[in-house]
Each structure stands twice: as C-alpha cells, then as structure tokens.
Amino acid sequence: MEEYLAVYMILGFMVFLLIGMPVGIGIAVAGFAFGWMGFGDFLFNLVPSRIYGVVTKYEFLAIPLFVYMGVMLEKSRVAEDMLEVIGRLSGRLSGGMGVALIIVGVLMGASTGIVGATVVTLTMLTMPVLLKRGYDGGLAAGAICASGTLGQIIPPSLVLILLADIMGESVGTLFAASMMPGLMLAGLYIAFILLTGKFRPDLMPPIPEDERAEIQGWALARKALMAITPPLLLVGGVLGTIIAGFAAPTEAAGVGAVLAILIAALYGRLNWGMIWDAAQSALRISAMIFFILIAAQVFSVAFRGLNGEDLVQDTLALLPGGETGALLFLMLLLFVLGFFLEWIEISYIALPLLLPFFKMAGTDMVWLAALIALNLQTSFLTPPFGWALFFLKGAAPPGVTTGMIYRGVLPFIGIQVLALVLLFKVPAIATWLPNAIGW
Amino acid sequence: QTYKWKMTTAFPPGQPFYSTGPGSLTDFADRVREMSGGALDIQVYHGGELVPAFEGFDAVRQGIVEMNGWVSYFGSGKVPAAQFFGAVPFGMSTQGQNAWFYVGDGIDLWNETYEPLGVVAMPVGATGVQMTGWFNKEINSIEDMKGLRMRIPGLAARAYARVGVEVKLLPGGEIFPALERGVIDAAEWVGPAQDKILGLNTAAKYYYTTGWHEPTTVTELSINKAKWDSLGGELQAIVTNAAAACNVISHSWAEANNAKALKEFAESGTELRTLPDDVVAALRTEMGPVYEELASEDAQFKKVMDNYFAFKAEHDIWAAASEEVWHSQLRDA
Amino acid sequence: MQRALAFADGIDSITRAAGKIAAALLLVLVALIFFNVFGRYVIGGSPIWAQELEWHVMAPVALLGITVLMLENGHVRVDMLYDKLPKRAQHLLDLISMLLGVVIALLFIKYSSGFVDSAWSIKEGSPDPGGLPARYVVKAMIPAAFLLLAMQCAANAIRHAAALRGEA
Numbered sequence: 001m002e003e004y005l006a007v008y009m010i011l012g013f014m015v016f017l018l019i020g021m022p023v024g025i026g027i028a029v030a031g032f033a034f035g036w037m038g039f040g041d042f043l044f045n046l047v048p049s050r051i052y053g054v055v056t057k058y059e060f061l062a063i064p065l066f067v068y069m070g071v072m073l074e075k076s077r078v079a080e081d082m083l084e085v086i087g088r089l090s091g092r093l094s095g096g097m098g099v100a101l102i103i104v105g106v107l108m109g110a111s112t113g114i115v116g117a118t119v120v121t122l123t124m125l126t127m128p129v130l131l132k133r134g135y136d137g138g139l140a141a142g143a144i145c146a147s148g149t150l151g152q153i154i155p156p157s158l159v160l161i162l163l164a165d166i167m168g169e170s171v172g173t174l175f176a177a178s179m180m181p182g183l184m185l186a187g188l189y190i191a192f193i194l195l196t197g198k199f200r201p202d203l204m205p206p207i208p209e210d211e212r213a214e215i216q217g218w219a220l221a222r223k224a225l226m227a228i229t230p231p232l233l234l235v236g237g238v239l240g241t242i243i244a245g246f247a248a249p250t251e252a253a254g255v256g257a258v259l260a261i262l263i264a265a266l267y268g269r270l271n272w273g274m275i276w277d278a279a280q281s282a283l284r285i286s287a288m289i290f291f292i293l294i295a296a297q298v299f300s301v302a303f304r305g306l307n308g309e310d311l312v313q314d315t316l317a318l319l320p321g322g323e324t325g326a327l328l329f330l331m332l333l334l335f336v337l338g339f340f341l342e343w344i345e346i347s348y349i350a351l352p353l354l355l356p357f358f359k360m361a362g363t364d365m366v367w368l369a370a371l372i373a374l375n376l377q378t379s380f381l382t383p384p385f386g387w388a389l390f391f392l393k394g395a396a397p398p399g400v401t402t403g404m405i406y407r408g409v410l411p412f413i414g415i416q417v418l419a420l421v422l423l424f425k426v427p428a429i430a431t432w433l434p435n436a437i438g439w
Numbered sequence: 440q441t442y443k444w445k446m447t448t449a450f451p452p453g454q455p456f457y458s459t460g461p462g463s464l465t466d467f468a469d470r471v472r473e474m475s476g477g478a479l480d481i482q483v484y485h486g487g488e489l490v491p492a493f494e495g496f497d498a499v500r501q502g503i504v505e506m507n508g509w510v511s512y513f514g515s516g517k518v519p520a521a522q523f524f525g526a527v528p529f530g531m532s533t534q535g536q537n538a539w540f541y542v543g544d545g546i547d548l549w550n551e552t553y554e555p556l557g558v559v560a561m562p563v564g565a566t567g568v569q570m571t572g573w574f575n576k577e578i579n580s581i582e583d584m585k586g587l588r589m590r591i592p593g594l595a596a597r598a599y600a601r602v603g604v605e606v607k608l609l610p611g612g613e614i615f616p617a618l619e620r621g622v623i624d625a626a627e628w629v630g631p632a633q634d635k636i637l638g639l640n641t642a643a644k645y646y647y648t649t650g651w652h653e654p655t656t657v658t659e660l661s662i663n664k665a666k667w668d669s670l671g672g673e674l675q676a677i678v679t680n681a682a683a684a685c686n687v688i689s690h691s692w693a694e695a696n697n698a699k700a701l702k703e704f705a706e707s708g709t710e711l712r713t714l715p716d717d718v719v720a721a722l723r724t725e726m727g728p729v730y731e732e733l734a735s736e737d738a739q740f741k742k743v744m745d746n747y748f749a750f751k752a753e754h755d756i757w758a759a760a761s762e763e764v765w766h767s768q769l770r771d772a
Numbered sequence: 773m774q775r776a777l778a779f780a781d782g783i784d785s786i787t788r789a790a791g792k793i794a795a796a797l798l799l800v801l802v803a804l805i806f807f808n809v810f811g812r813y814v815i816g817g818s819p820i821w822a823q824e825l826e827w828h829v830m831a832p833v834a835l836l837g838i839t840v841l842m843l844e845n846g847h848v849r850v851d852m853l854y855d856k857l858p859k860r861a862q863h864l865l866d867l868i869s870m871l872l873g874v875v876i877a878l879l880f881i882k883y884s885s886g887f888v889d890s891a892w893s894i895k896e897g898s899p900d901p902g903g904l905p906a907r908y909v910v911k912a913m914i915p916a917a918f919l920l921l922a923m924q925c926a927a928n929a930i931r932h933a934a935a936l937r938g939e940a
C-alpha cells in the first residue's frame with residue numbers, strides 16, 4: 001500500500017515543479033506530505049542528521065570553491081576572451097566554441113567529481129558568450145549539462161567511489177576503467193556538435209566574416225596567446241597540483257580559486273571589490289545547489305519510509321535469465337529509475353540486490369561498473385528531475401528557460417544511450433586501461 | 440509478538456567483514472531472524488543509506504533506529520572512554536580483548552559508559568591485528584618519521600604527531616588517489632583483505648606491520664536501551680549469542696582472507712616490512728602522556744583505562760607463556 | 773499591512789547581514805584550504821583542527837546562503853508554466869510557496885531538536901585528537917539557520933500578500 005504513496009509522492013513533486021514552485025520547496029513539501037500519509041512523522045527525525053551530512057561533507061567543499069573560481073573567471077572575463085578567440089580561430093567552421101566548451105568540461109571533470117560544481121561553473125563561463133554569439137540556447141544548455149556531468153564518469157568521481165564501495169571493487173580500478181568511456185563520451189559530444197554545425201549552422205553560427213576580418217594573422221595569433229594562456233595556466237595549476245600530488249582533488253579546487261584571483265591580478269583586472277563581489281555571487285550559486293541537496297533529503301527519507309525500495313524489488317522479479325538479458329534489463333531499469341530518483345538512492349536500492357546475480361553469472365565486474373556509472377551519469381540529465389538541468393537553470397542568465405533546457409538536453413541523452421551501446425558491445429573500452437596500468 | 444527493527448551501520452555496502460559475508464552485520468541480522476523464527480526482523484541500512492555513516496549512533500540514542508553497527512572510537516568525541524571498546528593503541532590483541540570483554544569487566548564497563556546515553560553495547564566483530572599501513576617511503580629509523588605525511592585517524596594519530604608525523608584526515612574514497620599521487624606518503628586502513636579492496640597495494644610499495652595502533656579493532660553493536668529492555672529475555676539472548684558468534688566468525692574471516700591477500704601482495708611486488716624497534720619504542724613512549732592527559736580530563740576514561748591495563752598486565756603473563764612461545768618455537772617447526 | 777511590511781523590512785536587513793557574514797566566511801574558506809595545502813610544503817604541516825575547520829566553515833556558508841538567496845527570490849524553479857501566468861497568479865503561487873517554505877523550515881527545526889540535543893547534552897567534539905571541540909555548535913547551526921529561513925519566507929509571503937492586495 002505504502003509503496004503506491006511513493007509513486008504519488010513522485011507525481012506530487014512533479015506537479016509542484018511544473019507549476020513553478022522553487023525546486024527545493026517542492027521536493028521537501030512532497031516528501032513531508034506523502035511521508036505523513038504513509039508512516040507519520042517519526043522517521044523525519046533522521047532528516048537533520050542527513051542535512052548535517054550534506055553541509056559538512058568533505059567532498060562538497062568543491063562546490064563553493066569551484067564556484068568561486070568560476071565567478072572570478074567570469075568577472076575577469078578570462079573565459080569569455082578564450083571562447084571568443086577560439087571562435088575566431090575556428091574561422092568559418094560552425095561549433096568551434098561548442099567544441100571548446102566540451103573540452104573545458106572534460107578538464108573540469110578531471111579536477112572534481114561534484115556535478116553541481118562543474119555544471120554551474122561551466123554555465124557561468126560559457127553560456128553568456130555562446131548566447132551572445134548566436135548559439136541556440138537549448139543546444140548550448142544541452143552541451144553544458146552533458147559536458148558538466150562528464151566529471152561524474154571521468155575520475156575523480158563520487159559515483160565511482162560509491163560504486164566501488166557497493167561492488168567491493170578498488171576505487172583505483174574503477175577510476176581507471178571509466179576514464180576511456182568518459183573520453184569516448186566527450187568525443188561523441190564533439191562529433192555531434194561538429195555534425196550539427198555542418199548541417200544546421202544556424203544553431204551555432206561562426207563569428208561573422210567581417211568581424212573576423214578585423215583581427216587576422218599575427219595579431220590574431222598574439223591575441224590567441226594572450227587569451228588562451230591564462231585558462232591554460234589555471235587548468236595546469238588545478239590539474240597539475242592533483243597530478244603532481246601537491247593536493248587532493250578537493251583541495252585543488254581551493255588552489256583553483258586562489259589561482260583565479262591571481263590571474264585576474266596578472267591581467268590588471270583585479271580590484272578588492274571584485275574579490276568581495278565574487279564571494280557574494282559564489283555564496284548565492286552554492287546555496288542554490290545546497291538547498292536542492294538539503295531539501296532532497298526529506299524526499300529520500302520519505303521514499304525509504306514508504307518502502308519505495310519494494311517497488312524496485314518487485315520489478316527485479318521480472319529479471320530475465322541469462323547474463324545478456326539480465327544486463328539489458330539492468331541497464332533499462334537504471335535508465336528509467338534515473339528519471340525519478342537520485343543516483344545515490346538507485347545505487348543503494350537496486351545494486352545490492354542485483355550484483356550477486358551477476359557475480360554468479362561471471363560478469364566482469366569492472367566492465368559492469370563502467371556500464372552502471374555511464375548509466376547513472378545519464379540520470380543527472382534526464383527530465384524532469386535531472387539535477388544538472390536545475391543547476392544550469394540556477395546559474396544561467398535570465399533568458400534561458402527550463403523548456404529550452406529540457407529540449408536541448410534530449411540529443412545528448414541519445415548520445416549517452418549510444419555510448420552505453422558501444423561500451424556494451426566493446427567491453428575493452430572499460431577493461432583495457434586498468435589492466436594496462438595495473439590498477 | 441514480532442519486532443521489526445532498523446539497524447544503521449557506518450560501513451559501505453560492499454565491504455566484506457563489515458557489511459557482507461560471514462560474521463558481517465548483515466550476517467548478524469540474518470542469524471537473529473533465523474534463530475528467532477522471524478520474531479526479531481532487523482533491516483540493515485549501510486553507511487549513508489539512511490543517515491550519514493557516523494550518525495547512526497545518535498539515531499539509536501534518540502530511538503529513531505533501534506541498532507547501529509560501528510566502531511566505538513568513532514564516538515570518542517562524544518564519550519572519550521569509548522576508545523577502549525574499539526581499538527587500544529599498545530593494547531591487547533583479539534584473544535585478550537575478548538577475555539576482557541566476556542570474562543573481565545569489559546562489557547559491564549562499556550554499558551556503564553553508555554548508560555547516560557541510553558545505549559547498551561556489545562562486540563559483534565573483530566579485525567584481529569591490523570597493519571601499520573602502506574608507505575611510499577622506507578622507515579629505517581625514527582628520523583624517517585619526521586615530516587612523513589600520513590593518513591591516520593584516532594588516538595594513535597596523537598602519538599604519531601608527537602614523533603613528527605604530519606597527520607592528514609581523508610575520507611575513504613580519497614585515500615587511494617592521495618597515496619597514489621603522493622599527496623600523502625602513508626596511509627592506514629584495516630588489514631590486507633580490506634586494504635586490497637581500496638587498491639592500496641597499487642598505490643604504495645611498502646606494507647608495514649604491525650598495527651600497534653589497532654592490535655584488534657572491535658565492531659560495536661549499539662542498541663537503544665529502552666528498545667532493548669522491551670525485547671524480553673528470549674530475544675535478548677538470541678541477540679547476545681548472534682553477536683558473540685559474529686565476533687568470532689568475522690575474526691575468522693579476517694584471519695583466512697588476510698592470509699590470502701598478503702600472499703597476493705607478496706607475489707605482485709609489495710615489500711612487507713616491520714616497523715623498526717626504535718620507532719615502536721618512541722611511539723610507545725609518546726603514547727604514555729597521551730593516555731595520561733585524557734585520563735586527567737575524564738574520570739570514566741581513567742576508570743576504564745586502569746581496568747583495561749590491569750587486566751592486560753595479568754593477561755600478558757599468560758600470553759607470554761603461551762601464544763608467544765608457540766609463535767616463536769612451534770609455529771614454523 | 774504596513775506594520776507587516778515594516779516587519780518584513782526588518783527581516784530583510786537581518787538576512788542581508790547574514791549574507792555578509794556568509795560571504796566573508798566563504799573567503800575564509802578559500803584562504804583556509806589554500807593555507808592547508810601550502811602549509812604542508814611551507815611550514816611543515818597543517819594542524820588537524822585547521823583541516824576540520826574547512827567543513828566547519830562550509831556549514832554556515834551553505835546554510836545561511838539559502839536564506840540570502842530566498843530573500844532575492846533566486847532559488848531555481850521550472851518556469852515553463854510560471855512565466856506564462858499573469859502577475860497576480862505568480863504572486864499567489866509565490867505566496868503559497870513561501871508559506872510552505874515557512875512550514876518546512878519550522879519542521880526542520882522541530883525535527884532537529886533530538887539531533888541537536890543529543891550532541892549538545894554531551895558537548896560533542898571531534899573524535900580525532902587535536903580536532904575542534906565544538907561539533908555540537910555546528911549541529912546547532914541547522915535549526916538556527918532554518919529559523920532565519922522561516923522568517924525570510926514569512927517576510928517574502930508578506931510582500932506577495934501585499935502585492936495581491938495591491939499595496940506594494
């Protein structure tokens with residue numbers, strides 16, 4: 001009986017969302033209301049300790065730090081200059097800035113594993129420029145959400161750490177295993193952007209001929225050097241501290257924030273007001289993320305209290321025999337659950353029940369983990385509840401509507417499915433690297 | 440009457456020893472369900488599933504969940520004396536620790552310590568002797584400890600700090616990348632079987648023994664006192680016996696699987712080292728004032744500490760005459 | 773209504789002050805992490821308490837920021853229907869949302885009592901020696917911050933109500 005209340009709770013949240021209630025309020029109200037109907041209020045006493053868990057989680061330090069770095073780069077116009085120059089260097093080619101955006105997403109993804117941090121930072125840095133240059137808002141939003149969630153499959157990543165915990169695999173092995181699938185996905189995004197640019201140049205126009213004619217040759221080369229060096233320094237600084245072992249990934253986000261201030265200073269664009277204003281903006285954008293994460297705790301507790309896991313478990317009874325059939329079923333199940341539930345819930349509820357089956361069947365656990373990670377990454381993107389979509393909306397300039405975002409992300413969800421199929425067909429994409437480097 | 444209880448744990452779902460397999464907390468719940476014919480049905484929620492990993496104990500105190508599985512020293516910020524029921528630097532190994540619990544005053548002192556919190560507790564798992572940890576720098580003398588960056592939590596960290604180690608706190612998931620990349624030079628986790636799951640053997644070259652800081656680490660079963668009293672003698676007996684069984688079985692699991700993992704490490708190039716005598720001696724010296732300071736700050740800490748080390752002093756005589764001789768004279772013969 | 777609007781103004785200024793504190797703490801956080809990284813190489817280590825301070829500082833930044841953003845009506849929402857609504861309907865929806873915001877903030881406070889009390893009664897500190905002694909204070913920040921949120925949601929509700937009555 002109570003399980004059905006879990007379904008109504010999801011529907012209730014959807015209604016609250018669609019009528020335009022703030023996401024955080026809508027999700028908490030749905031959780032409280034349907035939780036009370038089902039089990040009273042006793043379990044809600046667990047909510048504060050979960051909130052405490054969110055606001056003190058070490059890895060979440062990356063949120064304010066990364067966002068601060070992003071705001072600082074936006075204010076010093078470093079990212080804007082870089083994208084503009086890339087647009088000019090791309091000449092008549094459509095989508096040059098879009099490709100640059102995906103690459104920036106990969107680099108950010110390699111620096112942190114917190115989706116909220118990467119999506120909002122990418123949004124602040126690229127969305128205004130892309131819109132100014134006539135990119136289709138939906139397409140730009142889709143590309144930002146997709147490349148902003150790449151950090152979830154490119155290590156380091158919270159999803160991979162939890163998967164390692166649940167599957168009893170080494171964190172290092174899973175980090176290595178998902179590296180190639182992550183890069184493959186980025187490659188597919190880039191291919192999609194270039195193809196779209198070729199067939200629908202109106203959606204991502206190149207910088208106009210006459211404007212490009214203003215700066216050319218050596219002047220352009222010098223400008224490019226000037227514009228691309230600072231972001232490279234920054235990326236080099238953040239990734240460099242991680243790779244060289246100077247700092248753990250979470251700490252590297254702090255290094256990035258300080259470097260962003262230094263770069264602004266280097267360009268003579270820094271003043272004291274900017275440091276303070278950046279803190280003000282970073283506070284608000286971080287809070288937008290934290291409010292959703294906090295309010296979602298009510299929903300999660302209610303979902304468990306309403307025995308929502310029974311719904312998932314009932315579905316598992318439909319699991320077909322045979323390894324391939326079962327794998328396809330698992331992938332479909334995770335994909336569908338991703339529309340409605342957070343990856344953490346999905347991982348805790350569905351995986352422990354299914355893993356023994358695959359262990360018995362002799363499935364390669366590393367390959368399976370990469371498939372699951374890729375699939376869970378998609379859940380950040382799928383409407384109506386994909387967190388990445390909200391994060392983008394919260395950090396985007398006013399003209400960017402939810403409708404645009406929902407529409408724009410669809411082709412990228414298609415690409416995710418394509419990547420899943422490729423990985424399913426060619427397990428070596430995941431298993432080769434861990435074997436090669438012995439992790 | 441049937442009871443449907445919830446148990447939170449501090450451990451991730453896939454961890455053998457703690458979460459799955461023989462002697463784990465899930466195994467404990469299964470045994471209780473089976474022995475009681477379903478009268479006591481405990482649903483296990485792993486770390487982070489219902490509450491964050493270290494918040495389950497407070498949920499038990501408030502009676503929101505009935506049981507929690509973790510290690511007592513996680514709660515030493517709440518109750519300093521809890522340290523002695525988890526792991527005791529330079530304390531006893533599993534045999535002595537169990538002797539203190541079941542036959543000495545251990546469990547009584549444990550319940551006395553938790554009385555003000557409304558919690559009863561008992562051991563439900565034991566790791567056996569742990570390892571010093573994984574090092575990327577060789578330790579040949581106490582000098583090599585100076586400036587060493589090490590991930591080490593808990594009471595032992597203070598002795599390490601006093602010999603010049605730079606102590607770093609990191610969550611489980613960040614240990615591997617930090618050690619592999621050299622953010623830290625050394626890291627302590629559990630023992631071979633569990634360390635292998637984190638992949639620490641691929642992140643560091645030297646594996647140092649022995650776990651002076653955790654001669655055994657006890658998994659704590661904490662139960663809300665009011666709920667416990669409501670169970671009735673029969674179910675209480677089932678819980679107590681299932682916990683004792685898991686205490687033994689988990690230790691057996693660790694003994695068997697540590698052996699396997701250690702063999703694998705040796706085959707894949709890990710260098711097994713013993714912590715030099717002067718380092719151990721220095722750490723022992725530095726641990727003294729740490730214990731003294733904590734005892735001077737908290738009466739219950741002192742009471743439990745005195746009882747523990749008095750028991751140890753007596754047990755050491757027997758251990759020296761039995762196990763020690765067996766190890767040195769008979770084991771390899 | 774005038775008195776209610778004056779009350780709302782008062783709450784707004786409290787929130788603005790909280791916002792300044794939180795933004796300053798965010799800068800402290802950046803500096804602290806930078807110090808903890810470079811401290812390792814420059815002055816031979818960062819103490820345990822400084823490492824713990826990182827997330828002790830994040831808690832108020834995250835919690836207070838929520839209220840600051842609420843003041844500015846900046847929390848993210850799905851705008852597909854909302855943007856098409858007439859102004860009055862938007863105010864009505866916002867009034868309901870803010871009243872619900874008051875309710876959930878008060879519920880967070882209600883459910884925090886046991887959680888905070890169990891930490892406060894034993895003055896819970898860090899389990900790591902050399903760590904910070906006042907973990908119970910961090911826990912107590914949760915109901916405190918939600919009290920501020922409840923007040924701000926109430927202030928917002930007053931303004932939307934005034935707008936509906938044509939008084940704003």
Ligand code: NA
Nearest residue numbers: 109112151156
């Ligand atoms: Na990442």
Ligand code: NA
Nearest residue numbers: 338339379386
């Ligand atoms: Na989704």
